[in-house]
Amino acid sequence: MNILEECTNLKQILKSFIRENAAATAVAFAMIVPVVVGSAGMAVDMSMAYMVQKRLSHALDAAALAAAAAAKTDDDVYAKVNQFFYQNYPSQKIGATYDLNIQIVGEDILVSAKADYDTSFSRLLGVDQMTVAANTRVTREILGLEVALVVDVTGSMSTNNNIGTLKTASRAFLDTLCKDEYCSSLVKIGIVPFSAAVNVGPYGLGKNPDGTTYDTAFVNNSYGTSFDQSKSTKWWGCVLARTTPQDTENYETGWKWDMYRNPYNSNKNSGCNKSYILPLTSSYWDISNKIDTLYASGNTLSNLGMVWGYRVLSPEAPFREGASWSDKKVRKVALLMTDGDNNIGGGSSSYSGYGPWTTLRLTDHDLDEKLAQTCENMKEEGITIYTVTFTSGINNSTKDYFRNCASNPGNYYDAPEQADLINAFIAISRELSNIHIKE
C-alpha cells in the first residue's frame, strides 16, 4: 500500500466519521464520566491526605525537637510538645488532629499523632474520611556536665610522687573536657580532696578564698576562730562527719558541721590536709590552680570524700552550684579515686573526720560499708559514678567495694601503675565529653 492509497483511506474514514450518525460518543462518555471524575477526585484527595500527613509529621518533629532541647523535667516535655505541635498545626488547618501521644523512654522522646482528613471527592464513592498518622523519636541531648573529682590526697600519695601523677592525670582530664584552656559554661568541675577528713576551706564559714561572701556559713564556729591555714592556732578548714546515717547523706535543712579540732596535738589542725574543696565551676584556671595545690598527707577515709562529692554535685546547701536534680539536661558525675584501703588508724590518740577514735571505735570495714551506702544514695539520685583504684597495694576487698560503687562494672578502673592512672582519667574524660554536645 503506497502513501497515496493510505491518504485516500484516511480521508474515507474521516468522511464516514463526520457522516456517522450512531451517536455513540456521548453514551460512552456518559458511562466513563464517573470513572474519570472518580479517579481524578481520588488522586486529588490522596495528595491532600499526603499533604496533611506532611504537616503532621513536620509539626511532630518540631515539637519533639523543641521538647528535647528545652524541657528539663518530664512535665516540661509534655508542655513543650503540646505547645509546639499546636503552634505548628493550628486547628484551622485542613485535617483534624487527635491522639497526640507523648512517651518518654529513657533519653528518648516518642511522639505520635493522627489526623483525619475529610475527603472532597472520594465521598461520592463512600470514602468520607482518610486518617493519616505520623510519629517521631528524638533523643534528648545531654547538654550539661557536672563532675566532682573526689581524689585521694592521703600521705601515701607522696610515695613515688604519686600525687604528681594524680595532678598530671587530673590536668589531662580537665584538658579533655575543657579544650584550649577554656571550659564551656555547660561543663562544671569541682574537686574534693580527702584524707582523714574533708577540708571545706573558707566556704565553711561562708567566705570565698578571696574573703568575699560565699554563702551561709555551714560550720559551727564554737571556738570563735577564723579560717587561716598559715597559723596553727586558727582553723584550717577540716570538718567532722555528721552522725550516722547523715554521714552518708546529702543534706537536710539546718545541717551544720563541726570543726576538726585534734585534742591530741598542740596543733588542733594536726592531720588536717590543707587542700580544700573547689565547688563546681566553669573557670579553667580555678580548676587548674586547685589541681596544682593538691598536697599529700593523712589517712584514708574515702567515704567522707565521696559524701562531700555528693554535696558538691547537689543543688542543695552547703555547695549550691549543682543543677536541679530534676534537670535531665545535666549529667552529674562523681569520679572517686584512691591509692589505699580505707584506714581509720585507731588507738587512744587517734583522731579523724569522725573525731577521737575512742568515741565511735569505727573499723575500716565500717568505713567501707559507709562508702557503699553513700554510693547507693548517690546512684539513687541519678549520679553517674566512676571509680579508680591506684597502685598495686590495694586489697581485693577495696577493689570490690570500688567496683560495686561504680555505676556499672565498666566504670571501674584498676590502675596499678602511674601510667594506668593517667590513662584511666583520659578514658573517663573522653567518655564524658562524648555525652554532652560540644559548642
Added chain:
Amino acid sequence: MMKTLFHNWIRNEDGVAVLEAAMLFPVMLVLLMGVFDLGNGITLSAKTITSSQIAADLVSRNRSIDPTELNDLIEGAKLAFEPYGTSSFGIDIVSIRFDEDQNPEVLWRETRNMPQNDAAVASVAGLAPEGEGIIIVTVQYGYEPMFSKYFTDDIDFSEVAFARGRRSPTVTWGG
C-alpha cells in the same frame, strides 16, 4: 418550503458523532486542566510546608547565625521547591526572645520578597518564660496556575513554622 427545509435539517442525523465530540472535548479538557492545576497546587502547598520547616529547623541548629549562613539556609529553603520556579518565593525569618512580660521581642529578622508576618510573631505571646525564644519562619509562595489563571488570580500559599533553638534558648545574630 422554508419550514420543510428547516425541519429536514433538524431531523438530519448526519455528523452527530463529531458534533458530540466537539461538545464533549472542552468538558474533558477542562477536567484534565483542572486536575493538573489542582495537583500542582497541592504539591506546591506541601512544598511550602516543607520549605518553612526546613528553614526553621536549620536556624534552630545554631547558637548564633551570620549573614552568610542565613543566605545559605534561605537557598536551602528554596531548594524545597524544586523543580518549580522560585521567583515568587518569599520568606520572613524572625528570631524572638521573650521579655519579662512574656512578650516576644524581635532579636533579628530577615524578610525577603514578602511583607513581614507580624501576626505570627504576635501569636506566640505568653508561650514561654523570660529568656526562652522561638524561631518563626513564614514562607510564602505565589502560584500561578497554568490554565486556571484565565479564571482566577494567583494563589498564595503561606506557611508558618515554629521551632525552638536546639542548643540555646535563643538564636542570636552574629553578623
